Amino acid sequence: MVSHSEHVREIERVGQGLATGRDDVVVKSWLRCLDQHKLDPAQTCEAYILPELRLREHRQEAEDLIRIARSGLENLYNQVAGQNYVLLLSDRQGVTVEFLGDPSFDNNLRRAGLYLGSDWAEARAGTCAVGACLETGEALTIHQSDHFDTTHTPLSCTAAPIYDTEGGLSAVLDISLLSSPILKASQNLARHLVAATVRRIELANLMARTRHEWVLRFARSPEFLDVDPEAAISIDGRGHIIGMTHGGARILARSAGLDWRDPQNLIGQPISRFFDIGVDGLVDLTRRRPTEERLLTARDGNALFAHAIEPQFPVGRSAGKITTLSATRRLGGAVPVITALEDRIAKLAPTALPILIQGETGSGKEHLARVIHDSSRLKGRFVAINCAALPEHLIESELFGYLPGAFTGASPKGRKGLIEQADGGTLFLDEIGDMPLALQTRLLRVLAEREILPLGGAEPKPVNLRIISATHRPLQQLVQEGRFREDLFYRLNAAVFQMPPLRDRPDFEWLLAALLDRHRTEGPPLHISADALAALKAHGWPGNIRELNNVLAVAAAVCDDSRIELIDLPEHLIAARTSKAETSTPSRQADDGAALEILLSSCGWNISEAARRLGVDRSTVHRQIKRHGLRASH
Numbered sequence: 001m002v003s004h005s006e007h008v009r010e011i012e013r014v015g016q017g018l019a020t021g022r023d024d025v026v027v028k029s030w031l032r033c034l035d036q037h038k039l040d041p042a043q044t045c046e047a048y049i050l051p052e053l054r055l056r057e058h059r060q061e062a063e064d065l066i067r068i069a070r071s072g073l074e075n076l077y078n079q080v081a082g083q084n085y086v087l088l089l090s091d092r093q094g095v096t097v098e099f100l101g102d103p104s105f106d107n108n109l110r111r112a113g114l115y116l117g118s119d120w121a122e123a124r125a126g127t128c129a130v131g132a133c134l135e136t137g138e139a140l141t142i143h144q145s146d147h148f149d150t151t152h153t154p155l156s157c158t159a160a161p162i163y164d165t166e167g168g169l170s171a172v173l174d175i176s177l178l179s180s181p182i183l184k185a186s187q188n189l190a191r192h193l194v195a196a197t198v199r200r201i202e203l204a205n206l207m208a209r210t211r212h213e214w215v216l217r218f219a220r221s222p223e224f225l226d227v228d229p230e231a232a233i234s235i236d237g238r239g240h241i242i243g244m245t246h247g248g249a250r251i252l253a254r255s256a257g258l259d260w261r262d263p264q265n266l267i268g269q270p271i272s273r274f275f276d277i278g279v280d281g282l283v284d285l286t287r288r289r290p291t292e293e294r295l296l297t298a299r300d301g302n303a304l305f306a307h308a309i310e311p312q313f314p315v316g317r318s319a320g321k322i323t324t325l326s327a328t329r330r331l332g333g334a335v336p337v338i339t340a341l342e343d344r345i346a347k348l349a350p351t352a353l354p355i356l357i358q359g360e361t362g363s364g365k366e367h368l369a370r371v372i373h374d375s376s377r378l379k380g381r382f383v384a385i386n387c388a389a390l391p392e393h394l395i396e397s398e399l400f401g402y403l404p405g406a407f408t409g410a411s412p413k414g415r416k417g418l419i420e421q422a423d424g425g426t427l428f429l430d431e432i433g434d435m436p437l438a439l440q441t442r443l444l445r446v447l448a449e450r451e452i453l454p455l456g457g458a459e460p461k462p463v464n465l466r467i468i469s470a471t472h473r474p475l476q477q478l479v480q481e482g483r484f485r486e487d488l489f490y491r492l493n494a495a496v497f498q499m500p501p502l503r504d505r506p507d508f509e510w511l512l513a514a515l516l517d518r519h520r521t522e523g524p525p526l527h528i529s530a531d532a533l534a535a536l537k538a539h540g541w542p543g544n545i546r547e548l549n550n551v552l553a554v555a556a557a558v559c560d561d562s563r564i565e566l567i568d569l570p571e572h573l574i575a576a577r578t579s580k581a582e583t584s585t586p587s588r589q590a591d592d593g594a595a596l597e598i599l600l601s602s603c604g605w606n607i608s609e610a611a612r613r614l615g616v617d618r619s620t621v622h623r624q625i626k627r628h629g630l631r632a633s634h
């Protein structure tokens, strides 16, 4: 052990520019202590522990970090149990906000500054692991006489920086020994352990913060990809980088020849700038593919194994937690037609404007309406009513409710109507084009006066709700034909959304992936063979997403080993695929009329069967037969 005066002389020599055998990080830190922090090596200073009140402030600030880091810290502490290590988590200012150590050494640890509330900023404590790590942003060991202040020279400390998801240094994890084996190299293992813990903490943080986005994890070998990835980045629906672990930042920077110390050059950039994929390619890197096939090439030519995790969405609304953006993600893949739709939703959802959604049957109109509701932050319920499915004489009581004894057969307690149930929320009027004229008049009154009059009631009740209506019919034409009230039409269609039919959606595979996930049971994720995929893509989908959903539900139930093959698809899809394969390669441009015709002939023109397969009602099938001018060939 070097004496105090020898130690001071060595630092002074370094200050004069003379060489020493110490690591570069130590020399640079000593120079900072002398030149920038104006510390005097001859003067010793006890470790500084913050007063209780100030410590509390620091801990409050670091609350999220502590919560996320805790399990990592405990894990690490267990790994080094019985070896007298102390773990410190310090915040950006160098203050220890979390601490794990052997309580039987409490007094000694406190005196040495290895304690909750100790301040290890370099400007105060001189060269130390936490302080130097904060200054350099790199993992390092400050061993015994590497410390600037001789008060700390018994200690051996190893620290690694924890970066936030935007690449800013937010904390430091330190593992220290009160008295240590002489050789600095003895701390190499500690450095590995700390670095691995930090990697996991950053990963947990990224997952917690961006679980509504795509997360891409990396590993150099496929075996570690799922269990212990080295790095991760998160990507928004438009394919831009929005978060990263420190390892992720290094991979991105290396790939594009940039410096990871300038995270602003990485965040916000399109993923295609760094790898040979765009956002649409992410789905190919999910668990649906075997690990060894999930290979990416970085722009610098390096190959990496990657695992894409799809955005996670909570079921239903959870007390305003869902942000507008995450809710809108549920609409589809990052293709212009969908992102444009999402942009409009984000803008219109928080307003009270009535919205009209147009689109073919099963194209996702109700789904869109729910997304708008989820993004609106309305506290009330989402109440859906299908105006075409309700018998005319019931629509009125269903919508407006009734008072006790309002009509024969009415419940003696009366009943709250759907409009009132949607008070404070959204009323979704599906198939509005099928609403009888008389009811249109009453609905108009609700919209104009914002009040309802239950059947048998005399006093109107005020209601406050958002109306979203949907139709597959050309409402404007119904207005011209006098079958839909013009004034109601203008009240409903302040904003109009058009749902594209499935056959026109360029994000077909995104929807496929979303629906496959829905039908996955406990077993492994569902895979789909190339042949089956081609058959699905070639189909015209007259029943749109609902039809696709039905086909996948059956295929998922009948397929073997979670792999959907051509044979697991309905006959008419197989037949079309087989006949197409004989003549040409399949294309997604198949006309929906042709698809409907194949489906109809595969079920012997049994309309009920066709309707069941499409997931629509019989009248819809009849309407489509008429629209496409189809006729049974026998």
Ligand SMILES: Nc1ncnc2c1ncn2[C@@H]1O[C@H](COP(=O)(O)OP(=O)(O)OP(=O)(O)O)[C@@H](O)[C@H]1O
Pocket: 330, 331, 332, 359, 360, 361, 362, 363, 364, 365, 366, 367, 368, 430, 470, 472, 511, 514, 515, 545, 546, 549
């Ligand atoms: N973006 C989507 N992602 C996943 N599933 C979807 C999406 N859009 C629609 N679906 C699913 O497709 C099916 C049909 O959707 P939905 O009921 O919203 O269609 P619709 O246009 O309202 O139908 P209809 O015209 O018959 O009322 C539902 O099972 C729905 O969950």
